[in-house]
Amino acid sequence: RWYGEVIDKWKYHVQVSVDGDSNADKVDPALPDYDLRKDDVGLKLQDAYFTYDHHPYFNITVGQFKSRFSPSYLVAGPTLPLCERPLVIDKLARKREIGISLEAAKNGAFDGRGHGEKLYDKPFYYALGLYNGAGFNRMRNDNDNLMLTAMFVYRPLKYINFGTSYAFNQTG
Numbered sequence: 001r002w003y004g005e006v007i008d009k010w011k012y013h014v015q016v017s018v019d020g021d022s023n024a025d026k027v028d029p030a031l032p033d034y035d036l037r038k039d040d041v042g043l044k045l046q047d048a049y050f051t052y053d054h055h056p057y058f059n060i061t062v063g064q065f066k067s068r069f070s071p072s073y074l075v076a077g078p079t080l081p082l083c084e085r086p087l088v089i090d091k092l093a094r095k096r097e098i099g100i101s102l103e104a105a106k107n108g109a110f111d112g113r114g115h116g117e118k119l120y121d122k123p124f125y126y127a128l129g130l131y132n133g134a135g136f137n138r139m140r141n142d143n144d145n146l147m148l149t150a151m152f153v154y155r156p157l158k159y160i161n162f163g164t165s166y167a168f169n170q171t172g
Helices: 034-038 087-092
Strands: 002-007 011-020 041-053 057-067 096-103 124-131 147-157 160-168
Touching: 096 147
Parallel strands: none
Antiparallel strands: 002 011, 011 041, 041 057, 057 096, 096 124, 124 147, 147 160
């Protein structure tokens, strides 16, 4: 992954992966490109976004990034302890989407761990996101469905978080 500052308050983050996934049970065999889509292996764009750090409690993130649904989505994988990675969240919401988010984040992260910053520097965090709802690495919205997310987290003490999340799209 690569991240840094473009100019004064504009930051960027790009992350790619080389991995594979068997999608044979998720892809319709009648599709003309079934053979290509059933074994989705290769170089994949994970994240590509810009963040405008306007204020510690008002920032804008635009591009493809993890949807603002769970604090576990907003911490980079290698820096998140296994016990903080809830598997149920992956079943409830999509991870990466293309869209825009207004949030109280620094460098597009809940607590800055992924960019080497202080772990517990804010008492609360919020995010409102609007995404194309088409899923991971899909620029074109193939339906009229948009996904909306909202999240609020309050941290009264260093290791205690209280929060709520909401996500909505027309397909459920």
